[in-house]
Amino acid sequence: MLLQVRGLHVNLPDQGERLHAVRGIDLDVAEGETLCLVGESGCGKSMTALALMQLLPRGAQLRSDRLHLGETDLSALPERKLSQLRGRRMSMIFQEPMTALNPVFTIGDQLRTVYRRHTGASAREAQARAIEMLESVGLTNASLRLGQYPHQLSGGLRQRVLIAMALMCEPEMLICDEPTTALDVTTQAQILRILKDAQTARKMGMVFITHDLGVVARVADRVAVMYAGRIVEQGDRASVLRTPAHPYTKGLIASVPRPEGAQPGTRRLASIPGNVPAFHREDARCPFLSRCPARMDVCGAVPPPLRQVPTGQVVSCHLSLDLLEPVPA
Amino acid sequence: MTTAATIPVPLPDEEQLIPRRGFWRRALSHRTFLFSAAILLIITLIAIFAPMLAPHDPYLQNIAMRLKPPFWHDKTVAEHMLGTDQLGRDYLSRLIYGARISMTIAIGATLMSALIGITLGLIAGYYGGWIDTAISTVITTRLSMPIILIALAVVALIGPSLTVVIVVLGLLLWDQFAVVTRVATQQVCARDYVTAARVIGSSLPHILFREILPNIRAPLIVVATVEMAQAVLLEAALSFLGLGVQAPLPSWGLMLSEAKTSMFFSPWMIVLPGSCLFILALGINLIGDALRDLTAGGRG
Amino acid sequence: MAVVVMMIVSIICFVLSNVAYDPAVGIAGAQATDEDVALIRQTYGFDRPLPSRFIDYLGNLAQGDLGVSYLSKRPVLDMILERLPVTAMLAFFSMTLALAIALPIGCAAALWPNTIIDRLSQFLAVAGQAIPNFWAGLLLIVLFGVQLRWLPISGSDTYAHFVLPAITLGTYAMPPLMRLIRAGMIDVLGSDYIRTARAMGIQPLKLTFKYALKNAVLPVISLSAVQLGFMLGGSIVVESIFALNGIGYLAWQSMSRSDMPVIQAIVLMISMIYIVLTLLADLLNAYMDPRLRSARK
Numbered sequence: 049m050l051l052q053v054r055g056l057h058v059n060l061p062d063q064g065e066r067l068h069a070v071r072g073i074d075l076d077v078a079e080g081e082t083l084c085l086v087g088e089s090g091c092g093k094s095m096t097a098l099a100l101m102q103l104l105p106r107g108a109q110l111r112s113d114r115l116h117l118g119e120t121d122l123s124a125l126p127e128r129k130l131s132q133l134r135g136r137r138m139s140m141i142f143q144e145p146m147t148a149l150n151p152v153f154t155i156g157d158q159l160r161t162v163y164r165r166h167t168g169a170s171a172r173e174a175q176a177r178a179i180e181m182l183e184s185v186g187l188t189n190a191s192l193r194l195g196q197y198p199h200q201l202s203g204g205l206r207q208r209v210l211i212a213m214a215l216m217c218e219p220e221m222l223i224c225d226e227p228t229t230a231l232d233v234t235t236q237a238q239i240l241r242i243l244k245d246a247q248t249a250r251k252m253g254m255v256f257i258t259h260d261l262g263v264v265a266r267v268a269d270r271v272a273v274m275y276a277g278r279i280v281e282q283g284d285r286a287s288v289l290r291t292p293a294h295p296y297t298k299g300l301i302a303s304v305p306r307p308e309g310a311q312p313g314t315r316r317l318a319s320i321p322g323n324v325p326a327f328h329r330e331d332a333r334c335p336f337l338s339r340c341p342a343r344m345d346v347c348g349a350v351p352p353p354l355r356q357v358p359t360g361q362v363v364s365c366h367l368s369l370d371l372l373e374p375v376p377a
Numbered sequence: 378m379t380t381a382a383t384i385p386v387p388l389p390d391e392e393q394l395i396p397r398r399g400f401w402r403r404a405l406s407h408r409t410f411l412f413s414a415a416i417l418l419i420i421t422l423i424a425i426f427a428p429m430l431a432p433h434d435p436y437l438q439n440i441a442m443r444l445k446p447p448f449w450h451d452k453t454v455a456e457h458m459l460g461t462d463q464l465g466r467d468y469l470s471r472l473i474y475g476a477r478i479s480m481t482i483a484i485g486a487t488l489m490s491a492l493i494g495i496t497l498g499l500i501a502g503y504y505g506g507w508i509d510t511a512i513s514t515v516i517t518t519r520l521s522m523p524i525i526l527i528a529l530a531v532v533a534l535i536g537p538s539l540t541v542v543i544v545v546l547g548l549l550l551w552d553q554f555a556v557v558t559r560v561a562t563q564q565v566c567a568r569d570y571v572t573a574a575r576v577i578g579s580s581l582p583h584i585l586f587r588e589i590l591p592n593i594r595a596p597l598i599v600v601a602t603v604e605m606a607q608a609v610l611l612e613a614a615l616s617f618l619g620l621g622v623q624a625p626l627p628s629w630g631l632m633l634s635e636a637k638t639s640m641f642f643s644p645w646m647i648v649l650p651g652s653c654l655f656i657l658a659l660g661i662n663l664i665g666d667a668l669r670d671l672t673a674g675g676r677g
Numbered sequence: 678m679a680v681v682v683m684m685i686v687s688i689i690c691f692v693l694s695n696v697a698y699d700p701a702v703g704i705a706g707a708q709a710t711d712e713d714v715a716l717i718r719q720t721y722g723f724d725r726p727l728p729s730r731f732i733d734y735l736g737n738l739a740q741g742d743l744g745v746s747y748l749s750k751r752p753v754l755d756m757i758l759e760r761l762p763v764t765a766m767l768a769f770f771s772m773t774l775a776l777a778i779a780l781p782i783g784c785a786a787a788l789w790p791n792t793i794i795d796r797l798s799q800f801l802a803v804a805g806q807a808i809p810n811f812w813a814g815l816l817l818i819v820l821f822g823v824q825l826r827w828l829p830i831s832g833s834d835t836y837a838h839f840v841l842p843a844i845t846l847g848t849y850a851m852p853p854l855m856r857l858i859r860a861g862m863i864d865v866l867g868s869d870y871i872r873t874a875r876a877m878g879i880q881p882l883k884l885t886f887k888y889a890l891k892n893a894v895l896p897v898i899s900l901s902a903v904q905l906g907f908m909l910g911g912s913i914v915v916e917s918i919f920a921l922n923g924i925g926y927l928a929w930q931s932m933s934r935s936d937m938p939v940i941q942a943i944v945l946m947i948s949m950i951y952i953v954l955t956l957l958a959d960l961l962n963a964y965m966d967p968r969l970r971s972a973r974k
Contacts (some may be wrong), residue, residue, distance in 0.1 A: 101876055105867075106790075115743040127881070142876075147869040150706030152891050152967055162877045213877060505837075514678060518685045521951040523910025525945060526928055528941050533932050534697050610809050614914050617811050618929065633812060644819045651812035658807035666803065 050253040051077040051100070051221055058095045058104060068110075068327045069095040071277035071335075075220070080251040082244075082283070084264045086300070087109030087274035088111040090326075093257045094143075097225045101140050102130050112157070117221060138259035139214035143226040145207035149198035155209055159216065166217045181212040186241050204235035208242065215246055221253045224247075228263060237304065240266055261304050265289060273297045276325055276335035283361020291359045295367070296320070296336045334366070342367060391669045403671055406547050410667035414588035416660030424476040431470035432458070435627050447645055461650060462632070464641055468646075471627035472653055478628045479609050479657055482543055486608040487601055489547025494554020495597065501555070502562025512555070517535035518554045525614060532620045542621050546608050561593035602665030605656045613654050629654050679952050686948040694744070694941035696727065703747040710950050743945065744938035746931075748910065753942040754818035757924055761946075763833050764855075764916070765921030767846060768908045770839050772901065774847035775854055783858030787866060788885065790836055805852040814845040814918040831920040844917045849911055850904045854943055857900050868892075895966055902958035906951030 058070035070092045077083045085093050099103050100115075102122060115123045117138055125133065131199035134140075142148045150158060159181065159345045169177065175194070185208040198206055205228060213223060224243065228236040230366035244267060247254050256267055264271055266286065271288040271295065273281040281294040298318040322339040332351035337343060344366060352364045404410050413651035423430060433456075440467040445454045453460065459469040503511035528545050537543050565571060566589070574588050613630030615621030622628035624635070629650040694700065702709075709717075722733075737744070743753040778801070786798035821841060822830030827948040830836050865871060866889055874888050876902050912925035920926065924943055931939035963969040 103872065103875055130882060131875075131878050133878065140876040141872060142869060145871055148873045150870040150874065150888055150892070150894075152966060153888070158874075161879065161883075164700055165877075165879060165883075199968045210873065214872075216877075407876075420874055428730050471742075513679050514685070516684045517678065518689075518948075521682055521906070521948045521955075522686060522689070523907075523947045523951075525910050525913055526940070526944050526947065529913070529928075529932050530693055530937075530944070531697075533935060533940075534693075606807065613809050618914065618917065618932075620932065633809075633815065637815065640815060640819055641823050647812065647815050647819070651809060651816070654809045654812065655804075655807050658809070659803065662803055 049077050049116075050079050050081075050118060051255070052074065052114055052116045053100070054113065054115075055111075056099060056115065057094065057109075058092070058099050060105070060111050061107040062326075062328070065328045068330070069277055070099065070218040073272075073274070073277075073279045075255070075272060075279075077253040079220075079253055080247065081269045082247065082254040082256055082267050084268035084271045085255060085257045085274055085334060086259065086261065086264055086271060088259060088300075091274045092243065092277040093259075093274055094225050097140065097143040097223050097255065097257055100223055101138065103136060103140070104136075117164045132166070135162055135214075135219070136217045137219055138223070139208070139219040140223040140225065141210050141214050141227045143229055145203050145227075145230060148210055149206055153197075155196055155198065157200070159194070159209070159213055162213055163216045177216065178212075180215055182209070184215075184342070185209075185261055186238070187212075204231055204239065207231060207235075211239070211246070213216055213248075215298065216363060218250060219252065221255075223257075225253045225257045225258075226259070228344055229260070231309070236263075243267070244345070260287070261301060273300065277327060278335050279335065280362065280365070281361055281363045282360075287359040287361045293357045293359070293361060293363045294336075294365050295340050295342045300343075312339075334364070383483070391675055400671060403582040404667075407574075407671060408572060408669055409663055410671065413663035413667055414662045415643055419665060420476050420660065421480060423473055424480040427477050431473045432456070433470040435466060435470040436625055437466060441465065444639060444643055444646075446643065447649070450645075460643075462646065464633065468649060471605060471632060472584070472629070472649060474627045475629040475650065475653060476634065476657075477583050478539065478622060478626060479612065481539070483605040483608045483614045483657075483661070485543040486546035486550060486612075487542070487605045490549070490551035490604055491597070491601060493548070494551030495541065495558045495590075497551070498555040498558025499562055499589065502559040503566060503585065503589070505563075506530055508639065509559070512559070516552055516555050516559075517579035524549050525611065529618065529620050532615060536622050537615075537620050539622050539626065542612055542615060546611055547592065550604045550607055550611075553604060554597065557596050557600050558593065561583050562589055563594045563639050565589050595668075599665050599669045599672070602668065606661040606665070609654065609661070679956060682952060683949065686722070686945060687735065687738060688731075690941040690945045691731055693944070694937045695723075695734070698896070698935070698937045700937065703935065704757060718919050727802075730798050732857035739944075743942035746939050747781075747936050749866075749933055753938050756927060756939065757946055760922055760927050763921060764909060764912050764925060765841060766914070767842055767855060767912060767921060767923060768905055769910055770835045770843035772848055772905055775842055775851040775904070778847070779855035779858055781853050782884070783855045784862055784890070784893075785864030786855075786859045790863065795859075798859055802852040802855050802859075805848050809847055810849040811914045811918055813848055814915055817841045817844060818918070831850075833921045833923070838919070838921065840922050842915050845913060845918075846908055846915050850908055854897065854900060854904065855898055858893065861896055862889060866973045874956060889952070891965070895962060898961050898965070899958045902954040903951075906947070908951060909947045 053073065053075040053142065054068055056073050056075075057068070059066045059068045073096065075083060075085075075096075085096060087093050095104070095108075096217065099110050099112075100122075101116065102110070102125075102272070104110055110123070112123055113303050115121065117133075120133070120137075149155070156175065156178055159178040163169055163174040163177050164171070168171075174217050178194055179190045182193055184216070187193055187205065187208055193201070193205075193209075198209075201209065201279075211227075222243075227243070229241050231239060240263065248254065256263075256367070258264060268285040271283065271285050272279045273294065275296050281288060281292065281297045288297065292301050303319050320339055325335065325338055327335070333342070333349075334352045340347065346366050352362050352366050354362055356362050396518070439461070442454065442457070442461050444463055445457050445461045446452055447460040447468070448458050450460075457467050457469070459467075459472065462468055462471065468500050496514070497512050501509045517642055535559055571584065571588050574584050612621055612628065613633070616628045616630030617634045619634060622631055624631060632650040633647055636643070636650070640647045696862050699714075701714045701721065701723050704721065705714045705717050741754060743757070743814070746753055746756060749756070770795065782798045782801065784796065786795040789795060792909050804883070819828045821828045830841060835953065859958070866885075871884060871889055874884055879888065909924070912923055913928050914925070915921070916923045917929040918923035928940060928943045930936075931943075
């Protein structure tokens with residue numbers, strides 16, 4: 049397994065209290081595999097991503113039973129070693145391409161710095177590599193672009209530059225935190241293709257965070273559905289998307305507008321009532337408790353068990369297996 | 378599934394999970410705020426009750442008792458705890474009365490400049506266009522002029538007195554108020570409730586004073602503290618240069634100026650009034666910082 | 678904008694020297710009779726209407742004629758230019774000192790918030806803001822000049838003469854710079870692009886001193902220009918305490934003798950320098966910040 053995560057917890061300071069943003073999650077990503085982490089905003093997706101990179105904001109606490117990249121135990125590395133590892137073995141792409149590049153340095157400067165940092169290459173080699181990478185993410189006039197500043201580029205171009213930067217040193221693992229959310233639909237499709245191509249070419253592992261199920265359908269090999277700091281359902285793309293089992297996943301998929309099933313005026317867009325709760329105290333009960341349409345007495349008393357359902361995915365819910373029976377979506 | 382959904386489960390109220398505490402509750406647990414508020418409260422009380430607190434008449438001269446040192450010296454005189462000045466006046470009493478002058482000037486000048494600055498800022502921020510450009514030019518002009526020099530020149534022309542100092546400082550210290558009000562007004566005007574008020578045809582004074590002003594008061598209170606500290610220090614500087622409050626009034630700046638001639642032999646004479654100024658300015662600045670901290674977030 | 682501001686400043690200076698104060702009385706001196714004053718008013722043309730006198734005033738300004746001192750009867754411009762180097766030197770030393778303290782401590786405070794160094798920076802900022810600068814000057818005189826006898830306390834003959842005044846004025850200029858550097862650095866260190874650079878494994882030192890500092894220092898340039906302008910005004914207090922023979926001292930001497938042409942010329946001069954400084958800061962900012970640079974094109 050390329051990336052192995054067991055029992056990951058993150059808590060953050062929140063107005064004098066501790067907010068449990070991630071509450072014990074397990075993830076596995078194999079070489080060349082894409083794991084999509086799906087959920088509403090505030091469910092802890094981004095904190096999970098930052099925790100994997102060991103880039104949590106100041107004051108955040110991270111606890112894990114196992115956090116391994118290949119043979120390397122990430123949780124045991126000192127900051128100096130982590131900094132050597134980031135960008136070389138493991139890179140990350142962020143949501144906001146508009147603010148993710150340093151405004152006072154040229155694109156080329158920023159790209160070359162990353163390459164030379166990890167390879168000790170000469171300026172000339174770094175320049176050549178930067179051009180090669182920009183071309184591989186579909187930028188025309190690459191050598192001209194290198195002399196430009198971030199503000200001279202559109203959002204889509206900036207995101208390509210960031211992808212190029214993340215891939216400069218051929219990392220084994222790429223973490224993408226909603227890389228297409230801030231972009232328009234056409235650009236979105238192009239960026240997804242670039243990422244997917246880059247992944248196949250390098251057999252790179254990828255954790256892809258998104259709230260957009262359309263994106264999940266395009267890039268995921270496996271899907272983990274996250275709710276209030278926990279993973280409630282995890283499995284193959286096909287089984288999770290086509291035959292969702294957990295009431296939250298069902299609700300999430302039902303809330304996606306789909307043109308084929310809709311007849312005008314007959315079908316209303318479903319939505320899940322309520323908001324994602326925030327947890328300040330330990331609470332092992334089902335996080336979806338307050339909004340679940342199928343909740344039972346037992347949900348308020350006992351933590352939900354983890355079980356595999358017939359369609360293959362692992363679900364954390366009290367409902368009996370026949371009630372978890374998938375609804376064809 | 379039908380049965381499960383109908384059974385209610387007692388859940389914590391969502392609202393209770395969000396910590397909500399008012400300004401005062403946060404303020405009362407804010408150390409800087411408590412410390413600076415205590416300093417200012419003490420100085421204000423001293424200023425108000427000066428006649429009762431002062432052991433002597435601050436103007437009473439006694440040539441036989443000139444330049445007596447304060448209590449930590451050997452040659453101190455029991456009845457003058459903090460010694461006497463070059464005319465034999467009780468230093469403690471003069472320091473106590475000095476608080477009155479500094480506080481009067483701080484409050485008077487700040488109120489006046491607040492009135493000028495907030496009015497200009499509101500107009501510039503609300504109307505925009507050429508009015509904004511004109512007022513911004515005025516603000517820039519004011520910023521470009523050396524404030525102490527102008528104050529000195531005007532005081533020199535009119536003749537120095539307490540009232541003149543208050544008015545001159547009031548006329549000069551409005552720049553920060555105007556700058557902050559202008560920007561804050563622009564931000565608030567872009568919000569929906571102001572547009573709504575405009576649409577339903579509320580009167581201009583109503584929009585300016587009921588809709589906008591209450592929403593920008595947090596940054597303005599912070600500016601007020603900055604300007605108060607400025608006023609205190611500028612008055613002291615003017616009086617020190619001989620063009621502020623005039624003798625025999627016990628202004629701390631003036632006391633420093635009078636002590637200058639004897640500072641080599643009696644350094645305590647400059648240490649005491651300067652410390653008073655420092656503590657007052659420190660208190661005002663710290664409370665400004667604390668307020669900025671307490672009101673940060675939530676408001677633009 | 679700058680031109681309009683200069684115009685308004687010159688109007689104020691004209692009002693100061695010609696309307697609020699009767700120049701005829703100034704030239705005639707305190708002992709002059711009413712007839713003398715009337716005669717002077719006629720000879721110098723002070724009885725003409727204000728607008729035409731203002732136009733003359735502007736014409737003189739344009740030719741570099743700032744008027745003649747009532748007392749020394751010398752051209753004011755010469756008097757100012759003679760003393761400007763002293764004040765410029767004082768401002769330069771003070772600014773260097775202020776930045777030398779504010780930059781490292783402000784950065785360190787931003788890097789390690791809520792540590793001793795952060796507390797120290799906040800203490801220095803608050804204390805520096807609250808100390809009356811003339812009082813600080815007096816204390817320095819007593820301590821270093823009189824008790825320890827390390828440094829000269831009055832005059833402007835050697836570099837040593839500038840040490841105490843520069844400390845005094847530097848203390849006054851330092852707090853806002855330090856606050857801005859600290860706040861700016863905290864802001865930048867929490868920005869998306871620093872996070873990106875960290876995710877790419879850029880070394881912490883390079884991150885701080887290359888990626889972050891260049892961004893955080895941009896607003897400091899503008900503030901430095903403003904502070905430098907304020908220092909010229911603040912120099913009046915410091916120079917009068919240390920008898921440093923610059924334009925501040927000149928202003929103070931002229932003030933006590935009601936020498937209005939000199940005062941108005943100094944006000945005008947300082948305002949002009951302030952405007953030029955802020956313009957220079959804008960240009961420097963545009964040079965350093967690529968976003969502004971291309972906005973100009």
